Amino acid sequence: MRDSIFGYGIRHLVFLLCFAASWEVYADERGAVTAIASLNAQTSAFIGFSSGDILYCTRLSGCSALEGTPKSAVTAIDSPREEGSVMVWVGYENGHIYFCTLTGGCSIQEQILSGRLPGERSSVDGRPIK
Secondary structure (H helix, E strand, O other): HHHHHHHHHHHHHHHHHHHHHHHHHHHHHHHEEEEEEHHHHHHHEEEEEEEOOEEEEEEOOOOEEEEOOOOEEEEEOOOOOOOOOEEEEEEOOOOEEHHHHHEEEEEEOOOOOOOOOOEEOOOOOOOOOO
């Protein structure tokens, strides 16, 4: 009986070591953490990585990856403070902005400029435009 408990313990230890090693490799593939936005009184958060990946993590359930993100470093994350909604705006190093939800994944947002921004200078005239 002692041999079977010892053998079970060794198999369990080997399994845990393999899991820990694979988790480390999995985490390294994402690169450095570049942005975090916490939600729900800090019980959950969106985490952005230099690989472009976005994870939604909770204290009790762990982390899940959001689909549809580009392979460019995350530079900014902001989550609207609405009760019961889990969504996030994500800015990327390449200048793109994505809107992500847990159920719909991430989609790029069009950035259409309809004219000059207030205070932007004209190339001909150095005075600000009002």
